[in-house]
Amino acid sequence: MDTADCIGETNMVVDTNETRLIEQIDHWVKPMNWRPDYASWREKRIWQERYQAERLALIERFGGELANTRILEISCGMGGTLxxxxxxxAQPVATEFNRDYCQISKLRAARYDLNLPILNAVGEAVPFADNSFDLAICWDIVEHVQDPAAMLAELRRVIRPGGRVLLTIINRWAWRDPHxxxxGINWLPRTLADRLVANRLKTKQAMGLQDRQCLSEMHYYTMNQFRDLAQHHGFKVADMEALDIQHGSKRRAKGFKGKLRDLAYRLKLGLPAYYLYRDWVKGTYELVLW
Known part of the structure; x- marks a missing residue:
């Protein structure tokens, strides 16, 4: 076989992998075609790894230097951040409960000839030894696991002394539900909220996919509730955005919310205004545990 044949076969494998990757992503994103920005949103899912600069900057700011850092990502989703x-x-390792997402993540890594460890596992039973990682990332997963307390115990076990955990949680009183x-749905009794969701065509159940939980099955927390839970497992907790405000760094905000934020800064009320917004409006908290 000559060189041209080898190149041709390699290109065929790459093309096949790319086709499989897009087909598998489409299977999961098509139920969201109600979105006005669906075309651009879908494109960002297909090329998720290209849109991670802001998240990587956040991880480095609160988790430390990335180079040669052993990082565990719990629930890597479609693998963009990984x-x-x-x-x-970095030296990332991932777990993911959804087998299809595991395959998507592996195909995404293969785009760049990366062979990354991606294990089909749950956050409550991490298949690694004690003190294995410098940093763990748990984005958009706490609300979905069966037992958040068990996951926190596992994170405490696998993170080395002095290591950190970066995670998000959903505010129990989030005004606009992130899912x-x-x-206003989180201000309703959960039984009524579930009925409202069931009547909307924005659910994956209505579009033929059954992966999404009922709102009443997910774990949302107030800041104090989650802080108490994390402290019970030996963690200290800090709010990333509050830390940014304390250090004079402003997060971007557009429209009316941005104008209110800028007014609060001018009045020297940035942090109190943020805490009020965080507790009663904000959808997702970004936290650092150590």
């Missing part, structure tokens, strides 16, 4: 971390020089995009 691949971007590897490209930035169902319905305003």
């Amino acid at each position: 691949v971007a971390l590897a490209q930035a020089g 169902y995009h319905i305003r």
Whole structure:
């Protein structure tokens, strides 16, 4: 076989992998075609690794230097952050409960000839030895696991002394629900909220996919509730955005919310205004545990 044949076969494998990757992503994103920005949103899912600069900057700011850092990502989803971390020089390892997402993440990594460890596992039973990692990332997963307390115990076990955990949690009183995009739903009794969700065509159940939990099955927390839970497992907790405000760094905000934020800064009320917004409006908290 000559060189041209080898190149041709390699290109065929790459093309096949790329086709499989897009087909598998489409299977999971098509139920969201109600979104006005669906075309661009879908494109960002297909090329997720290209849109991670802001997240990588956040991880580095609160988790430390990425190069040669052993990082555990719990629930890597479709693998965008995982691949971007590897490209930035980190040593990432991932778990993911959804087998399809595991395959998507592996195909995404294969785009760049990366062979990243991606294990089909749950956050409550991490298949690694004690003190294995410098940093753990748990984005958009706490609300979905069966037992958040068990996951926190596992994180405490696998993170080395002095290591950190970066995670997000959903505010129990989030005004616009981050999953169902319905305003005010978290201020309703959960049984009524579930009925409202069931009547909307924005659910994956209505579109033929059964992966999404009922709102009443997910774990949302107030800041104090989650802080108490984390402290019970030996963690200290800090709010990333509050830390940014304390250090004079402003997060971007557009429209009316941005104008209110800028007014609060001018009045020297940035932090109190943020705490009020955080507790009663904000959808997702970004936290650092150590």
